[in-house]
Amino acid sequence: MKINKIEGTVSLRRSLDQGTEVQRKAVLNVIEHVKEAGDNALFTYTEKWDGAKLSTLKVSKAEIEQAYQDISPQIIPIIHEAAENIRNFHQKQVKQSWLSTKQDGTILGQQVTALDAVGVYVPGGKAAYPSSVLMNVIPAQVAGVERIAMVSPPASDGSLPTGVLVAADILGVEEIYKVGGAQAIAALAYGTETIKAVDKIVGPGNIFVALAKKEVYGMVDIDSIAGPSEIVVLADDTAKANEIAADLLSQAEHDERASSVLVTTSELLAEAVKVEVEKQLVDLPRESIARAALEEYGAIYITSSMKEALHVVNELAPEHLEVMTAEPMNLLPYIKHAGAIFLGRYSSEPIGDYFAGPNHVLPTNGTARFSSGLSVDEFIKKSSIVMYSEQALIDSVDKIAAFARLEGLEAHARAVESRFK
């Protein structure tokens, strides 16, 4: 990790991965092929990219039962407890419909309706993510979505990870399909013989998944594009180097393109964290991934004041921000851009990945400047409601007709006037 001293204001935004021309073309071909050939195209690509020769896509009851046989029994109550924490947190996000009656009897309001059908992408290439099953499915359930179709790429033996199957079963997901990548996104958007089309697709994935989601947007809705994981730790000289190093590595191990950054006012701490990171890397099972990520996207920034450090943090707008300072809560009002904020040394980032309750699907690549993590809001829509009283229309008909004529829309004006002719 390189140490950089920062003076004054700097621009540190990372550019968004738009994929290469070859990747974009490949994704377009996949989508067209799935539209034309349906399930057959899904079988072809699953064999090509995942090495699995399948004859059916839907996970069977027998496969779920087998997953319960294979999984360590101790993990099951832990998944249940995590699911409960996540459900309780998301329950607080529920928005109610409302109606408001004016003095003249007019009723105005907003009706909240859950989406009918949602597709959930659970990544499966480099690691298994049962936690992402919980994070994507629970807010949809809390919103009241009736149909949830989950997709995830199989291993070469045609199986899905036991943790993914058990987590989905614990939540009561009935449709689980063994298909991943751009082909899974195309199937959810356009439908095939086996997979019925949905209204919205959510969930993180690699560049092929991200490009496919962008491509089908409009046909269906999508959530934001969550890219490789990121962590920024903001620390002063009270923080502990070994704890910061451990937290930086927790995100670096996700992906060679993950980004782990320390922003600190202490030169001494910066040096100590650099040494600790090297020390802790050595026996990490995913050392090579973490090392590659740190070499390319890792950094330590030293600033001369906390004010400058906060500026750097807001500039980076990270997916996850940890604040490890003497009084972390005091800094909260100055943090404008971060997907999730973890305050104090007992709030290590993986608590949020698995257990605390907030969602772990969060804005990356600086998009926390304008977007938020996955929430119940992503699974609802709002219809406005208008019920005018006779008196209200008498009072405003001339104004509305005048406005319509300002736009040259005579039929609009006559429509409101027709009630009194």
Ligand SMILES: NC(=O)c1ccc[n+]([C@@H]2O[C@H](COP(=O)([O-])OP(=O)(O)OC[C@H]3O[C@@H](n4cnc5c(N)ncnc54)[C@H](O)[C@@H]3O)[C@@H](O)[C@H]2O)c1
């Ligand atoms: N932000 C979050 O909440 C969150 C959570 C979990 C994972 N992630 C991220 O999701 C990503 C998961 O990526 P992954 O690759 O491990 O799994 P993935 O499921 O996204 O992608 C695997 C699929 O990619 C397709 N593919 C692979 N190589 C291809 C090629 N050359 N051409 C066309 N298609 C190809 C295949 O269909 C394969 O099934 C990682 O970047 C990880 O950090 C993010």
Ligand SMILES: N[C@H](CO)Cc1c[nH]c[nH+]1
């Ligand atoms: N940190 C990831 C989001 O960037 C989510 C995750 C899933 N499992 C472990 N971590």
Ligand SMILES: [Zn+2]
């Ligand atoms: Zn993580």
